[in-house]
Amino acid sequence: MELNYKDATKNIYEWRMFGWLALSIRFVQGWIFWGGGSRRFIYAPQKIDPYSTQWMANKIQSAMPGALFDLSPVVSFLLHHFTFLYAAIILFSLVELLSGLGLIFGFFTRASAMLTVFISIVLMILFGWQGSTCLDEWTMAVSNLSMGLTLFLTGGTVCSIDAWIIKRHPQLAQKSWFQFLNSGPWAYATIKKTALIFFIFTAIFSVGTYNYYRGAVFTPYHAGPVNPDVFHLDLARGQLQKDGTVHFTITVNSGPSSTPSYIMRIELLNNTKDEVEIWTASQLSLLPQSAILNSYDYNKIGVDMYGLIAPESAKAEITLPPTKIIILPSGHYFLRVYTIDGKRWDLKLTGPPNQ
Secondary structure (H helix, E strand, O other): OOOOOHHHOOOHHHHHHHHHHHHHHHHHHHHHHHHHHHHHHHHOHHHHOOOOOOOHHHHHHOOHHHOHHHOHHHHHHHHHOHHHHHHHHHHHHHHHHHHHHHHHHOOOHHHHHHHHHHHHHHHHHHHOOOOOOOOHHHHHHHHHHHHHHHHHHHOOOOOOHHHHHHHHOHHHHHOHHHHHHOOOOOOHHHHHHHHHHHHHHHHHHHHHHHHHHHOOOOOOOOOOOOOOOOOEEEEEEEEEOOOOOEEEEEEEEEOOOOOOEEEEEEEEEEOOOOEEEEEOHHHHOOOOHHHEEEOOOOOOOEEEOOEEEEOOOOEEEEEEOOOOOOOOOOOOEEEEEEEOOOOEEEEEEEOOOOO
């Protein structure tokens, strides 16, 4: 199914050559996005099943700590509004599926290519910071971005439904809307100008995000503003009651999304750093569900045989009941949290109130 442009262009040989050169890229790019959509709709529907442990909301929540442009509140809004969340996941998956099919079969080729560019930008903004070994998500996003822009330039000039349509209706090759959405020959000056704009955007986007996530361009190499390898706990809103009950909020705001962190010991210390109360792993593992109020319904902090299990992006209000009968005098108290990797996190508590 090769194009027969006839009067549409004098450079038919060169234009067909673009299609042959980009044919493998078009297929691979199409298969990547078809694969993403088809897994959810056909082969692994549990990914769009809200009752499944593989529900896509867990993945979306994991993006919150490092989302660019301070989009964490937007993600949080979606996670708190199921209708919008489910609609966004279905729409995103459908766009992936259709854009992939469009590239594989070369139908609405340029529109499909631009959709993959849009998806790649969204994925970079949300997940570009993730990847504990080699910035996996960043690599995928910039690669798919550049491939999509290249395919927008070439269109589907060979082995495509677009080519078959133009062969049967050659007048469509003259229509600007068909050239923009499907395929068709562009003047050399148009290709050169558009390709230069795409190159500048791709270079700035790729180098800029890489420098932000890892440095090694204008600054020394670093682990990123949000480390995808090392867990970090943010402790806040600590309150202490006279009887030794402790309330505090914990957020896991960095670390790998593939494995959780574990909290194995929590200590209550006075102003001289003497231990007042201790919650061991066995005691933490027996906390009732009412003592852990998670902010989100997906990645949750919960109890485990090792104490508390805390996956990346989870946030919860924790209540620690007193371990013994005690009446605390007023003063300065601190909470110290120990994780399984040997790190500790301190939080200054307010209270107890004066007697």
